[in-house]
Amino acid sequence: MPSTAPLLLLDVDGPLNPFATRLRRRPRGYTTYRFKPADWVRRHAPLPAEEVSWLRVWLRTEHGRQLTALPYELVWATTWMHDANTHIAPALGLPDLPVIEWAELFVPGPDGTHWKSRHIVEWARGRPFAWVDDGITDHDRRYVAAHHDGPALLHWVSPRRGLRPKDFAALRSWALRQRG
Ligand SMILES: [Mg+2]
Incomplete structure (x- = not known):
């Protein structure tokens, strides 16, 4: 994709890993x-790595192909950070992607916004983006409209269903509309 393509800021848990399915069953x-990401282990310090529980993740292989076919530059916007490149990308057949490195996790934003919102606006620096996440609300849409100097699509995905x-x-039709 040329660098004029909008960014696709991609969450893992929810859109790619529908962790909240009915009855917590693996969806068809x-x-x-099962992964034990390095950051996940670090967050449990001083618990030794072998004592840290594995993370169960459901992934749909074809999502990788569907994502790369979109007219976007893909970026990880997830608490997995670089662990998404280590574990999620290979499982989906995705290349290493740029990662938004959060200075802090889960600290609520202003005006009821998601903890990621203000960091995303800062990171994007006015560049058009679509943000795909199961935590988006209208508070975030208002915040981004007020603070992001460019087009943005905040696309909520159900953590029960995934993408x-x-x-x-x-996502495709929004990106195409940006080309005018
Ligand atoms: Mg999520």
Whole structure:
């Protein structure tokens, strides 16, 4: 993609890993993975790594192909940070992607916004972006409209369903509209 393509800021838990499915069952078409990411282990210090529980993740292989087919530059916008490149990207057949490195995690933003919102606006520096996350609310839409000097799509995905064809269609049509 040329660098004029909008950014696709991608969350993992929710859009790619539908952790909140009904009855907590693996959804059809998904594969179960168990990872012990380095940052996850570090957050449990001083607990030794072997005592830290594995993270169960459901991933849908075809999401990798569907994401790379979108007219965007993909960027990880997830608490997984670089661990997304270590664990999630290979499982989906994605290349190493740029990572938004949060200075802090889970610290609520102003005006009821998601903790990621203000960091995303800062990181994007006015560049057009679509943000895909299961934590987006209208507070975030208002905040981004007021503080981001460029087009933005805040696209909520259900953590019960993960990314579906209609989400890819919405992302594609928004990007195409930006080209005018
Ligand atoms: Mg999430």
